Amino acid sequence: MLSIILLSVSGLANLFLGFLRSNRLILPLVLLVLAAVLAINIFDVDNSSAFVTELAQRDYLRGMLYFDQYARVFTGVIVLTALLLLPFSQKYVQDDNPNLAEFYSLMLFSLVGAIMMVSYTNILILFLGIETLSIAMYVLAGSDKSNLRSNEAALKYFLMGSFATGILLFGVALLYGATGTFDLNQMGAAIRALPTADASLAPMMYVGILLMLIGIGFKISAAPFHFWTPDVYEGAPTIFTGFMSTVVKTAGVAGFFKLLVVAFGGDTIPFWLPTLTTMLVLTLLIGNVGAVAQTSVKRMLAYSSISHAGYLLLALVALRSGMLSASAIFFYSLAYSLATVAAFGVLQLVYNQRQREDYEGLNGLARTNPLLALAMTISMLSLAGIPLTAGFFGKFQLFNAAAQEGYIGLIVFAVVMSAIGIYYYLRPIMAMYMRPAVEGAEAPVPVTALQSVVLVVLMGLTVLLGVLPGLLDGVLNVQ
Amino acid sequence: MLTALLLIWPVAAALLLHFVRGGAARALAFGASLVELVLAIYAAFQFQTDYSQPHFELDYAWLASAGIHFHIGMDGLSLLLVLLTAFLVPLILLASFRHDYENPSVFYALVLFMQSGLIGVFVALDAFVFYFFWEVALIPIYFLAGVWGGERRVQVTLKFFIYTVVGSLLMLAGFVYLYYMTGASGAARSSDLAAFYNLQLSAQEQSWLFLLIFAAFAIKMPLFPLHSWQPDTYEQAPAPATMLLSGIMLKMGIYGTLRWLLPVVPLGASRWVGIVMVLAVVGIIYGALIAIRQRDMKRLIAFSSLSHVGLMIAGMFSLTAVGLQGTVIQMLAHGVNVVGMFFIADIIERRTGTRQIPELGGLTRATPLLSVTFLVILLGTVALPLTNGFVGEFLLLMGVYQFNPWLGAVAGLTIVFGAVYLLRMFQRVMLGPDSSFSAVIRDLTGAELAVLVPLVLMVFWIGLFPGTFMHISEPAVNKLLVLINR
Numbered sequence: 029m030l031s032i033i034l035l036s037v038s039g040l041a042n043l044f045l046g047f048l049r050s051n052r053l054i055l056p057l058v059l060l061v062l063a064a065v066l067a068i069n070i071f072d073v074d075n076s077s078a079f080v081t082e083l084a085q086r087d088y089l090r091g092m093l094y095f096d097q098y099a100r101v102f103t104g105v106i107v108l109t110a111l112l113l114l115p116f117s118q119k120y121v122q123d124d125n126p127n128l129a130e131f132y133s134l135m136l137f138s139l140v141g142a143i144m145m146v147s148y149t150n151i152l153i154l155f156l157g158i159e160t161l162s163i164a165m166y167v168l169a170g171s172d173k174s175n176l177r178s179n180e181a182a183l184k185y186f187l188m189g190s191f192a193t194g195i196l197l198f199g200v201a202l203l204y205g206a207t208g209t210f211d212l213n214q215m216g217a218a219i220r221a222l223p224t225a226d227a228s229l230a231p232m233m234y235v236g237i238l239l240m241l242i243g244i245g246f247k248i249s250a251a252p253f254h255f256w257t258p259d260v261y262e263g264a265p266t267i268f269t270g271f272m273s274t275v276v277k278t279a280g281v282a283g284f285f286k287l288l289v290v291a292f293g294g295d296t297i298p299f300w301l302p303t304l305t306t307m308l309v310l311t312l313l314i315g316n317v318g319a320v321a322q323t324s325v326k327r328m329l330a331y332s333s334i335s336h337a338g339y340l341l342l343a344l345v346a347l348r349s350g351m352l353s354a355s356a357i358f359f360y361s362l363a364y365s366l367a368t369v370a371a372f373g374v375l376q377l378v379y380n381q382r383q384r385e386d387y388e389g390l391n392g393l394a395r396t397n398p399l400l401a402l403a404m405t406i407s408m409l410s411l412a413g414i415p416l417t418a419g420f421f422g423k424f425q426l427f428n429a430a431a432q433e434g435y436i437g438l439i440v441f442a443v444v445m446s447a448i449g450i451y452y453y454l455r456p457i458m459a460m461y462m463r464p465a466v467e468g469a470e471a472p473v474p475v476t477a478l479q480s481v482v483l484v485v486l487m488g489l490t491v492l493l494g495v496l497p498g499l500l501d502g503v504l505n506v507q
Numbered sequence: 508m509l510t511a512l513l514l515i516w517p518v519a520a521a522l523l524l525h526f527v528r529g530g531a532a533r534a535l536a537f538g539a540s541l542v543e544l545v546l547a548i549y550a551a552f553q554f555q556t557d558y559s560q561p562h563f564e565l566d567y568a569w570l571a572s573a574g575i576h577f578h579i580g581m582d583g584l585s586l587l588l589v590l591l592t593a594f595l596v597p598l599i600l601l602a603s604f605r606h607d608y609e610n611p612s613v614f615y616a617l618v619l620f621m622q623s624g625l626i627g628v629f630v631a632l633d634a635f636v637f638y639f640f641w642e643v644a645l646i647p648i649y650f651l652a653g654v655w656g657g658e659r660r661v662q663v664t665l666k667f668f669i670y671t672v673v674g675s676l677l678m679l680a681g682f683v684y685l686y687y688m689t690g691a692s693g694a695a696r697s698s699d700l701a702a703f704y705n706l707q708l709s710a711q712e713q714s715w716l717f718l719l720i721f722a723a724f725a726i727k728m729p730l731f732p733l734h735s736w737q738p739d740t741y742e743q744a745p746a747p748a749t750m751l752l753s754g755i756m757l758k759m760g761i762y763g764t765l766r767w768l769l770p771v772v773p774l775g776a777s778r779w780v781g782i783v784m785v786l787a788v789v790g791i792i793y794g795a796l797i798a799i800r801q802r803d804m805k806r807l808i809a810f811s812s813l814s815h816v817g818l819m820i821a822g823m824f825s826l827t828a829v830g831l832q833g834t835v836i837q838m839l840a841h842g843v844n845v846v847g848m849f850f851i852a853d854i855i856e857r858r859t860g861t862r863q864i865p866e867l868g869g870l871t872r873a874t875p876l877l878s879v880t881f882l883v884i885l886l887g888t889v890a891l892p893l894t895n896g897f898v899g900e901f902l903l904l905m906g907v908y909q910f911n912p913w914l915g916a917v918a919g920l921t922i923v924f925g926a927v928y929l930l931r932m933f934q935r936v937m938l939g940p941d942s943s944f945s946a947v948i949r950d951l952t953g954a955e956l957a958v959l960v961p962l963v964l965m966v967f968w969i970g971l972f973p974g975t976f977m978h979i980s981e982p983a984v985n986k987l988l989v990l991i992n993r
Contacts, residue, residue, distance in 0.1 A: 355572070394654075414672075415642040421570070424635075428573060431687055443680050447673045454665060461654050462661045501572045 029095060031065045031103055032140055039136035046129030055114065055121050058132045062111040069104050091211070092150035099147035101358055101504050102282040106142045109274045109365040110135065115482045116373040117267045119380045131171055135271065138164035142279035146286070149212045151200050154283055158196065158247060161279065162189050165272055169264040181263025188246070188256040196243025202236030203291075205229075212290045220294040237292055237300055241307075244287070248280035248337045251310035258318070261330035266379055269326065270372030273333040274365040281340045285357055289347055297348070304345055309441065311338035316448045325375055326385045328452055329368070332411060335449065336364050339423065342430045342442060349432040355504045356425035362500075363410060363418035363493060370407035370486040373479070374400045381473040382466075390456050392465025396472040401460040403483040410490050412453040413446050418493035509550050509563040510579045510630050513589060516543055517623040521616040528612060533604060536615035540597040543622065547593035551586060551979075558583030559982035561632060569636075574696045578633040583983035584835065587976060588629040588762055591842050594965075595754050596622045602850045602958045603747040605857060608655055617647040621751055628759050634682040634698040637767060638675065641723070641759065645671055648751060652744035663736075663743045670736045674723035681719035685771065688712075703771045704990055710774040717775030720768050721783075727760030728816055730783070731790030741809040746853040749805070753812055754846040758838050761819060765834065769826070770990035776826070783824050784910065788917050790817035795924030799931075804852040804862045807932055811888065811925065812845050815900075818921045821914070822903030828988055830906020835980040837899025840887065840969050844896060847884035847962040851877070854955060855936065859944045864932060869941035874950040878937050880959040885933055887966040889926045895969035 038061040045054050114135070120128055141160030148154040166189060170182025204210060206229045207218035219237075223230050246253040261269045292300060315335025322328040340360060343353040375385060377400060382389050394401035410419035423446065427439050475483075493499065520539030524532050554562055561580030569577040581589060600618060608614045624647065627640030645668070653664035685703050690696035708716070726733045741749050769776050794814030801807035819837050822830040854877065855870070856862045871878040883894070890896035900922060908915030951959065969976060 409646070414646065415639040416646065420639075420642075425573075427683060431683060436684070439683070440680060443676050447669075447676050450669060450672050451665075454668060458653070458661055458665065461650065462664075497570050498568065501570065 029093065030068050031107070032093075032143055034061065034065055034068070035136050035140045035143070039133045039140070042129055042133045042136060044129075046127075051121050051125070051128045054129055054132055055118065058136065059111065059114060061136070062107055062114070066104065066107045066111060069100060069107060092153045093144065093147050094149045095147055097504060098282075098286070098354065099143075102146040102278065102361075103143050105278050105358070105362050105365060106139060106146070106275050108362075109278065109369055110139055110271070112366070112482055112486060113267065113270050113274070113369045113373065115476075115478045116270075116376045118476060118479065119376070120267075127171070131168065134164040134168055138168075138271075139275065142275050145279040145283035148283065148286070151203070151210045151212065151215065151287075151291075154287065155197065155200055157279070157283070158244075159193065161276060162193070162247070165189075165268070165276065168268040168271070169260055171268065172265045175263075177263035178265065179263075181260045184256055184263075185260045192243050192246035192253070195239050195246075199236045199239030199241075199243055202232050202239065206233035206236060212287070216291040216293060219291060219296055223295070234299060237296070238303065240287070241300060241303055244280060244284045245307055248277055248284065248340075249334050250307045250337050250341060251314045251334065252307075254311065254314060254334050254337075257334055258327055258330045261333070262324065262327050262385075266326065266372055266376040266385070269330070270369055270376070273329070273372070274368050277333065277337060277340070278361040278365060281337070281344070281357055281361060285344055285347065285354065288344060289350075293347075301345065304341065305438070308338055308341040308345055308438065311335065311341060312442060312445045316445045319452045320448060322452070324386045325390065325456055328455075329371055329375075332449070332452070333368070335445065336411070338445070339426055339442060342426045342435075342438060345438065346430040346433040346435060349429045351504075352425075352429040352432055355500075356422075356429045358504050359418075359425050359493075359497070359500060360422035363422035363490070366486050366490050366493075367407040367410040367417075367419060370403045370483060370490070371411070373483065373486075374404045374407075377473050377475060377479065381471070382469045384466075384469075387455055387459045388466050389469075390459040391463040392470070393460040393473070396465060396470065397475065399480060399483060400473060400475065403487050404460060405457050406487045406490050408453040408457055410494070412450050414450075416491065416494045418490045418497075420494060421497035508565060509546070509553065510581055511565045513543065513546055513550065513593075514579065514623055514626055514630065516546065517619040517626070521619040521623075524612045524616040524619070530611070532612040532615050533600065536619055537597060537600045537604075539619060540593075540600055540622070544593040544597055547590050550581065551590060554583075554586065554979075557982065558586070558979050559986040561585070564632070569633075575635050575698050576633050577636055578699055579627070579630045579636065580632050581630050582986075583979040583981070584762070584765065584987075585629045585983075587835065587839060587980055588758060589626055591758070591839055592622060592625050592629070592755050594961075595750070595842060595846055598850075598958045598961060599747050599750045599754070599846065601954060602750065602846075602853070603745075604954050606746070608745070614651070614655060617651050618747060618751070621647040621651070625755050625759065629762060632700045634686065634700070634703065634767070637763075638679055638682060641675055641678075641763075642672075644756065644759065645675075648744075648748055648756065651748040651751070652740060655745040655748070657743040657745075659739070660743045663739045667736045667740045670726055670733075671723075674726035674733075677719045678723035681716050684712075684716060684719075700766070703767075706771070708772065708774075710778065713772040713775030714778045715775075717768065717772045717779055720772070721764070721779075724760040724763045724768060727763070728757060728820060729760070729813070730820055731786050731793055731813070731817065734790070734794075734813055737813060738806050738809040741812075741849075742803070742805050746849060750846045750849050753809075753849060754842045757812070757816065758842060761816075761823065761834060761838055764823060765831070765984075765987060769823075770987050773991045773993060776824070776991070780824050780826065784821055784907075784914060787817045787820035787824065788914055790814065791821070791918055791921045792924075795921065795928065798928045799924070801928075802864050804855065804864060804932065804936070805849070807864070807928065808845065808848045808852060811848075811928065812841070814921055814925065815841060815888070818900060818903050818907075818918055821918050822906040825906035825910035826988075826991055827906045827909050828985065829902045829909070831984045831988060832977060832981065833899050833902025833904075833906055835984060836969065836973055836976060837896075837903055839976060840895035840899045840966075843962055843965045843969070844884055844888045847880075847959065847966075848888060850955075850958060850962075851881050851884065854951070858948050864935050867936045867942055867944065868939040869937075869945035870948055871937040872941075872945060873948050874937075876951045876956065880951070880963055881937065882933065883963050883966055884959075885929050887970070889929050890922050893967070893970045895966050895973075897970060898973040899969075 144157030166186040172178035249257040319331035410417035413423040564580035567577040624644030631637035686698045689702045798810035823834040887894040890900040
């Protein structure tokens, strides 16, 4: 709870920093706040290790929010991601963007939304969290006002997003009508009892469940609700694309998992599982096959982010393995976020200098900026799931959870898809190391000391988790 | 612990290289690889007599929640391959001294990194550790070939990478299945080698598991018709990378088959053995026929290697004691010979600027040392008695003959064909009418001799006293044979 309060208050206070003549204070202050939130989250104790059992102590807003270990761990991933991503936005500070304070405030607010999405115990809070996150994202996607693409991205995201919100809300309403409660635990109990207790209400509940699946599927860009993703990701300023594909995805999947386990568990699972499985297969297929054909690295990363939503859905499909699934989602989303932040960070820096986001834009980077090239390489290898990087053990844990539940066919399909992935993840590496720089772009890309440190941290964490995955064993002690 | 040290030392040295610039980097890398060799020899002397059991084990809970352990150790078979790696890497480094590679510290760091990956493959006693190092070994060689390679390097290395990774993913799928089966009877799941050996699987399961796992090994070896990445990659990669690929990396596939395939799914192996045998023999003939027609020395050696590896595969899949022993000895012999051959091709190319056989000729007059060492290594490859190739190929042929006399007869053509194309190459490059290079070419320098003399000594050592090595590998091989025939 402390993290939500701190982020909200500093978000509000940050708005007033816009009145200062210089923008230079804002970024350091925001980073400081994020570091403080992360520290509180790691050392703070406002948690118990129970996972959404009976709400006893330390629940907030009359038991609508609950900070258990699950919420704490995912809050950690989300805040860490933001903390590592923001240093790459330094260009905006230097350019003296007039709306800078608002951008950072919106980011802080969206983090509040993300934290609500992983700590809710009431469907309304989940909805509020999603909306807080999304509205901030609609604005940020269009923050590059003079850029047509950015405007298009914002409009597209907003129109499609509000439509999905409507569907989600419709689902919430139907479920409320069927069960008479918003509380996650009570709703779960009611849903399990409903088919036998009051069969006439069952269709309402089933429709409600499906509508919620669609609404959340849109937010995590699962196929067939992914059509907005490539355009929005490409149009939005790179730094916010990075934010969308990490924070939004982590929060979405973690919240989704909680919803499925607690509210739609038990006998309801066979009803929605085929839907989710179909979504998984489509997402993996479209993400991976779509990424192959791209010429822009940013668009490739957009499709790759779709495909990673597909891998994460594997853990949701295997949710009956409980603990195994939860910790797989945790490990994978951390590994994926670290790698994605590095990729978008490097892409943003290259774009600042070379004004290109296609593969040729990366040509010869190994010669001009060995550090950037190495960071990008490790990030790509991690996304591809090659050993020595965190991505390998992330994928392994997901497959492990799925295998536990006997989804061998799905695993084989996912393995084939990752084989396709290797092709497009190698392309940036080939561009950086094996092709000379495009004429006129031989100058090194400027990197500040802070950005270098962050890149080293990202690489270090990725390799560390790839060599010693046991470090995070048992961090998520879900019962 | 010694195993862990052997594993970590090259990585540590590779990291150190980052702080060194220019020529010092290669000296440091060479020094580090010599230390590794000393460590490996020390390990060999520290071995207690029982070569069938893993020594110097390390067992660390890697991913405790999943029952995966970082379990490594060396038995006789592992020891021999670790020794081969530790012996060849310093020579490969020394052989590259004449080249001026851009970014030498990165180049040599990658070679050392690769060494760690290779040793990891040979000492892994847990399936996921094995897979981990299997992939780790691929990353440095991809960059070595892709950054420092020839003109067509980008497409060629992409093909190589995707080929091998697809194979490894299939192997991983097989391992995951085996890992799950260890928990089938209610016991805790484990990916340990011993747990895999204890599995009781139906013939049907073993049959498709064999295909999954063998895919990775067959691509790496490579088995006909999965070889199409090989000649291009060998040709395009810089000389040290080619030597690493052909000398050591190729053995990963054969070693993997010996340790992780045949004893784990013996029924699957016996189901497919006929087809593999035929493919291997086809590979022998195919490689030899193409080698005869090659004009490029490097490509000729690549196809000759394909042909000789075919014989190794055939001997191994005879599943007889002689066949397996022959495979082990031939792994050592082939490693020594092929590195020597590629190095000599590299020397000639550097001196004359061409690898095209028709453009060369009459080099021998000005280069007595080069001619002698070339001839010795060449005869080793041809498998002349008293050289290393003879011991291995003789045992292999015996194995194939025991399996099926007809196949044995056809496989014997390896030696006949090998003599044809190799001696013809020697004749046209070194003897024959003088070319424009005959007068000006320089003989071997000190550093080159330092590479070739140990190789030549090895050719004779393995040829004259194969017992030194066979008595190390025999207990381990016999143990594998018991598991295969269970």
